[in-house]
Amino acid sequence: MRVFIAGVDGYLGWALAQHLSARGHDVAGADAMLRRAWVAEMGSASAVPIASIDERLTAYGERFGTSLPFSSLDVRDHDALSRALAAFAPDAVVHLAECPSAPYSMIDFRHADFVQHNNVSGTLSLLFAMREHCPDAHLVKLGTMGEYGTPDVDIPEGFFDVEFRGRRDRMPFPRQAGSWYHWSKVFDSQNVAFACRLWGLGATDVMQGIVYGSWCPPDDPRLNSRLDFDEAFGTSVNRFCCQAVIGHPITPYGNGTQRRGLLSLADSMQCLTLALEHPPTPGEYRVFNQLRDVVSIGRLAELVRDAARSLGIPARIATVDNPRAEAEAHYYNPDSEKLRALGFRPSAPIGKELRQMILDLLPHADRVTAHADRLPPTVRWRGGTGPAENLTANPLQEEGKRHESQTAADHAGGG
Numbered sequence: 490m491r492v493f494i495a496g497v498d499g500y501l502g503w504a505l506a507q508h509l510s511a512r513g514h515d516v517a518g519a520d521a522m523l524r525r526a527w528v529a530e531m532g533s534a535s536a537v538p539i540a541s542i543d544e545r546l547t548a549y550g551e552r553f554g555t556s557l558p559f560s561s562l563d564v565r566d567h568d569a570l571s572r573a574l575a576a577f578a579p580d581a582v583v584h585l586a587e588c589p590s591a592p593y594s595m596i597d598f599r600h601a602d603f604v605q606h607n608n609v610s611g612t613l614s615l616l617f618a619m620r621e622h623c624p625d626a627h628l629v630k631l632g633t634m635g636e637y638g639t640p641d642v643d644i645p646e647g648f649f650d651v652e653f654r655g656r657r658d659r660m661p662f663p664r665q666a667g668s669w670y671h672w673s674k675v676f677d678s679q680n681v682a683f684a685c686r687l688w689g690l691g692a693t694d695v696m697q698g699i700v701y702g703s704w705c706p707p708d709d710p711r712l713n714s715r716l717d718f719d720e721a722f723g724t725s726v727n728r729f730c731c732q733a734v735i736g737h738p739i740t741p742y743g744n745g746t747q748r749r750g751l752l753s754l755a756d757s758m759q760c761l762t763l764a765l766e767h768p769p770t771p772g773e774y775r776v777f778n779q780l781r782d783v784v785s786i787g788r789l790a791e792l793v794r795d796a797a798r799s800l801g802i803p804a805r806i807a808t809v810d811n812p813r814a815e816a817e818a819h820y821y822n823p824d825s826e827k828l829r830a831l832g833f834r835p836s837a838p839i840g841k842e843l844r845q846m847i848l849d850l851l852p853h854a855d856r857v858t859a860h861a862d863r864l865p866p867t868v869r870w871r872g873g874t875g876p877a878e879n880l881t882a883n884p885l886q887e888e889g890k891r892h893e894s895q896t897a898a899d900h901a902g903g904g
Contacts, residue, residue, distance in 0.1 A: 492765060493577055493626075494518040495564050495615060496585030497557075498525070498542055501631070501757060504704040504714040505583065508758040509765075510553045517558040517577040519570065520586065523607075524715070524722070527593065533719035533863040536731050536856055537703060537849060540711040548711035564611040567618060575622040581765050582623070584615055584630040587677075591635070591668035591813075592721040592868045601669040608673040609680070616684045627768040628681065628692040629761060634750050634778065634823065636675050636696060638665025639816050644823035647694065647776025667815055668870070678776075685774035692773070693764045698750030698780035700757050701726030702842055703849040714754070716850070719863035726751065726789055730843065731857045732864060733797035733804040734850045742866070743811030745787025748821035750780030755836045763831045778825040781835050796843035814870035 492509055496502045497518025506516045522542065528534060540548065542559065549557045560573040564586045587608040594604040612630070619626055637644050640663070649662050664675040684690045701724055704714035717723040718731035729739045752760070760779045769775050790806050797804035811817065850857070
């Protein structure tokens, strides 16, 4: 299968390229390197050193014996994206090229506007480019369980049956997103579903839970995938592990009773591959809830603490005020049967994966320590605290400057 990954340089994208290649698929990708720039804007870096894109591509060719055709482009650049798709002629396209941060979108108007423009316009650009150059390709679009919110009923996989005033229909499950970022993903889902109805596109919308874990091949660090820990781009579990490694308290927000779906990075690779290798029919828009377990944030902190202590690290937990506007005590029971029906099986116990991530982080604890001031929350949903001092005033105008400066840092060994 020929798979084009938009956002191939990211946390998921770089790992997925390697996972698919190991299974014999042909992979190409595109990236504007904005994830590197956004994390740098937050005053942080990847906890695990990552190579420049040129070094990554060289290492990929050495490992898999084939090149990874790469296009340096923003998916909003419709002409450049169209040329890349036409040249590669993919059987499937994986859309990971979005800004994936709720806190980043909540900083101020400019960041909220940027995230929605970047995500919604980028997805539209991709949809139209696929219609023109690979209309039969399968689109796998990464969504988020955060689209659903925390309703007081079970959460189906995208659709549910409704009876109202004596009539019945099957309808999209209501979305109750909790940030400007999550609303951008809702808009994306609606646009993808409409493209399926309008043009006959086949698409899988993956509502993914919290992803945790490292991707650090022991024999070649150039193949490392990034691992972020700052408040905007570090998922809770990854942040907790980084806190434990440098001796900081593990800090769940609020009382820690918020319940979320989660899965490891390795499990995410397994699920995305299952979706790709079992495509929908033309015109079908399907939704997979991608998660392994439902666990409270407080319990996740305990699991990280216990994993750290098993390695001789005296980790402890200290809660902090919740900067987010979210329900802390709530019902949460999402369905997640479709991927299991395709063969998804969790790859390892959570504790084992957490210990491995901590072991991967320990040699680089100084990188986390150097940016430890980026661990506490500074962005508050309801205001009252300003953003971090080094955030740019207008991310749309500053993209080029950030890209240039981060590229230089990459070649100097930065993250």
